Amino acid sequence: MTGPLRPDTLPSDSPRPDYARTNGWDGPHSRYSGASAPTYVGPVSFSQREIVEDAEALKLRRPDVAIVGAPFDDAVSHRPGARFGPRAIRQAYYNHGEHSLQLDIMPFHELDVVDAGDADIVPASLHRGHAMIFRKVLEVASSGAIPIILGGDHSITWPSASAVAQVRAPGSIGVVHFDAHADTADQDWGVLAGHGTPMRRLIESGAVKGRNFVQVGLRGYWPPPDVFEWMRTQGLRWHLMREIEERGAEAVIDDAIAEALDGPEAIYLSLDIDVIDPGMAPGTGTPEPGGMLTREILRAVRRIVGRVELAGMDIVEVSPPYDHAEVTAMAAHRAALECISALAVKKRAGQPVRFEGYAVRSAASHTADVAPVSS
Numbered sequence: 001m002t003g004p005l006r007p008d009t010l011p012s013d014s015p016r017p018d019y020a021r022t023n024g025w026d027g028p029h030s031r032y033s034g035a036s037a038p039t040y041v042g043p044v045s046f047s048q049r050e051i052v053e054d055a056e057a058l059k060l061r062r063p064d065v066a067i068v069g070a071p072f073d074d075a076v077s078h079r080p081g082a083r084f085g086p087r088a089i090r091q092a093y094y095n096h097g098e099h100s101l102q103l104d105i106m107p108f109h110e111l112d113v114v115d116a117g118d119a120d121i122v123p124a125s126l127h128r129g130h131a132m133i134f135r136k137v138l139e140v141a142s143s144g145a146i147p148i149i150l151g152g153d154h155s156i157t158w159p160s161a162s163a164v165a166q167v168r169a170p171g172s173i174g175v176v177h178f179d180a181h182a183d184t185a186d187q188d189w190g191v192l193a194g195h196g197t198p199m200r201r202l203i204e205s206g207a208v209k210g211r212n213f214v215q216v217g218l219r220g221y222w223p224p225p226d227v228f229e230w231m232r233t234q235g236l237r238w239h240l241m242r243e244i245e246e247r248g249a250e251a252v253i254d255d256a257i258a259e260a261l262d263g264p265e266a267i268y269l270s271l272d273i274d275v276i277d278p279g280m281a282p283g284t285g286t287p288e289p290g291g292m293l294t295r296e297i298l299r300a301v302r303r304i305v306g307r308v309e310l311a312g313m314d315i316v317e318v319s320p321p322y323d324h325a326e327v328t329a330m331a332a333h334r335a336a337l338e339c340i341s342a343l344a345v346k347k348r349a350g351q352p353v354r355f356e357g358y359a360v361r362s363a364a365s366h367t368a369d370v371a372p373v374s375s
């Protein structure tokens, strides 16, 4: 090795320099890309999973799980910013999730998980945004993959859960909804598609029956009593934060599972990150003090997904501009990863994960009593 060449050592008629050779950069090196690269390198996808956006490609590939971004916050009532949620959640990790210590499984070895990209969103149109989210989730769910939708404000649950209900059958799914707020208002300042209303739209449309809609973590000062009266008439069941304080999260979650499955065979999980205390998840639009612990939510996700058939999941209301040190985005990313890991345990045990339609599911139901995933 001769050391770096200096310009004044090069005669004007010299051949092209070879800096790789002269600087020692021509030696052998291993190459990394995709999921083998460090987490901060390369294009952003969920845990650096392969991006498969095309509907036909999804059908051919038949993944177990597909991540969908819903970068939409035109329906918020207070702080905006959840449109930046999907990107923040996708990259809020420092390893790819190779090994779930809590469940002792290598989730991406057991399951094929792809990132299906984002719904086709433009700003300033509630109607178009919801239409595009519906279409994207419908494409993913129609492929048989379990969709995990990253919001976005909570209004995206209306099109997302509608799409899942349409693929499976209206009224065939129960919903477990974690939130500080019920989101069952009739309207937000005259807007029927606000982020305070999606659960009412889902029930009114018949996509989900009120009696199989279960809410966990409600607290604070909204909605008013007449909204709870409507919820009673629909048979909704809800568990206030006070009940979690008194009985513990585990007992409440077990009740919620039983209530949501009182009829349906599968559950759609909707996780509003504001169910977590804003001290642990400050990056959200309508923070309400006095919420659940991050670890309680992660355990709840493992417990629910391990015990029931999962139809789909959304994780919403992460607003990165209000976040600190990515703490909220990390909680959301891990909630998705806990869901994936619990699905992986099921697949290892021979239980179905993908939705193959009713014929396939009833044939597979004989194996459905494999021991539930321990949380």
Ligand SMILES: [Mn+2]
Residues within 6 Å of the ligand: 154, 179, 180, 181, 183, 195, 272, 317
């Ligand atoms: Mn909400």
